[in-house]
Amino acid sequence: MDLNQSLGEADELFEAQAHIYRHIFNYATSMSLGCALELGIPNIIHDHERPITIQELVSKLNLPITKTLHLQRLMRLLIHSKFFSITKFHDQENEDEKEGYVLTVASKLLLKNNNTSENSQNQPNLLPFANLILDPVLMTPWQFLGKWFNGNESTVFETAHGTPMWEFANKNPGFNELFNDAMASDSRMMSLVVKDCKDIFGSVDSLVDVGGGTGLNAKILLEAFPHMTCTVFDLPHVVVNKIETKNLKYVGGDMFCSIPSTDAVFFKNVLHNWSDENVVKILKQCKEAIQRKEDDDDGDGKKGKLVIIDMVVDENQDRHEITETKLVFDILMMVLVTGRERTKNEWEKLFLEAGFSRYKITPIFGLRSLMEVFP
Known part of the structure; x- marks a missing residue:
């Protein structure tokens, strides 16, 4: 074996070592981010209103000065992971050029909201x-x-x-x-693009948000489409004493037994919590709810539908990091509940088994897609 071949094999093994280490230590980034959030670093940088130096950050955090180097090391990792950035600047006294930390788009999403409006x-x-x-x-x-x-x-x-x-x-x-x-907090991301979904919600007069909890999904939908009447349907103890309005109602019940009749049944991040068998049971109740509404409307020919916001795993089309995130969510569902993240074919199988005839998938919500499913 010549030297080049030997070095080539060594390089491959060292690369494999780095790959292993990177993945087994992934938790270190999560824990470091958690530490930054616990200390309130994003808000301190935000409230400083200009780049903040490491010395200023240590002072704002009331940390011992001996922790300066350690905090700098923590920030270095989080900068590499794109949670913060560092920039050069001059302060108001036009002193020598300094380096200071600033927020990224990611850390701006992690600010504590102290405003109660x-x-x-x-x-x-x-x-x-x-x-x-x-x-x-x-x-x-x-x-x-x-x-x-x-x-x-x-x-x-x-x-x-x-x-x-x-x-x-x-x-x-x-x-x-x-x-x-x-x-x-996850649902608030929906407000970024829901106003662009006129083709999906514009013709819907009544909608039932199944598993809608406190009603935030419904409120976001109503803000964009005020002509609708929304019913938040969840377990009785979840919706009890919730404040209703003219076009927002709360109903307690069990989605496995019955869903209120409506033009559209809506799910956001609900069906991935459940096994295939249970999802089919839920979908059949959705189909009955839509059909009951059509019967109540004396058969005016208006077709109801099911609207789902959930992940669709697509290893062929998604970028590698997007697929990785979706696959991690899939394991998370296995760890926490009995559900899973599904591919297009796996969703289709459930829709057809529940008696629906066709569907349309629009990848508009980042990691998640919007699915329209029709009887």
Whole structure:
């Protein structure tokens, strides 16, 4: 074996080593980001109103000066991961050029919202979602994944905590609030493009948001399409005492038993929580709800539909990092609940099995697609 061949094989092995290390230490980036959020670094940088130096950041955080180098190392990793950026600037006294930290688009989505106005509360913000995913309650089950494969529990969460996640949430109000806040924060991203969905919602007079929780999805839809009447349909204890308006109603019930009749049934990030068998059961109830509405309208020929916002896994078309994120979400569904992320063909199989005849997929919501499904 000549030297070049030997070096080539060594390079390949070293590259493999780096690949392994990068993936087994991925959690370090998550934990470092969690630390930055816990310290409130995004808000400190935002409130500083100009690039902030490492010394100023240490001072604002009230950290011992001996932690300066350590904080700098933390920020270096998060800059590399594109959560922050560093820029050169001159201060007002025109002193020597300095370097300071600034926010990126990603960290702007992780700001604490201290403004209580309705408008600010509807701005996209993913801090509650990040706080949920990085919470020890959801981090712990990952340590039990191998044990779960050899056990009989339905989810890894149950293996770790002794109870399914939905029951755990019902018994732990603090976690339940954290979960609901996270789902609401994710829903606010919908407001970025929902106004462009006139072809989908413009002709819909009545809509039932199944699993709609506090009603944020419905409120976003009504803001864009005020002609609609929206009904938030969720478990009775979820919707009790919610404030209704002229075109926003709350109804308690069980989606496996019956769904209120409507022109359109709407799901956002709900069906991926459930197994294929349960999704088919839910979809059949949706079809009945649409058909009942058509019968109530004396057969005017108006066709109802199902509207779903959820992930569609497409390894052939999606960029590598998008596919990776979707596949991670798929494992997350396996860890926490009994659901999964699905490919186009897997969605189609469920639609047809439930009695729907056709569907249309529009990849408009980033990681998620909007699916229209017709009887």
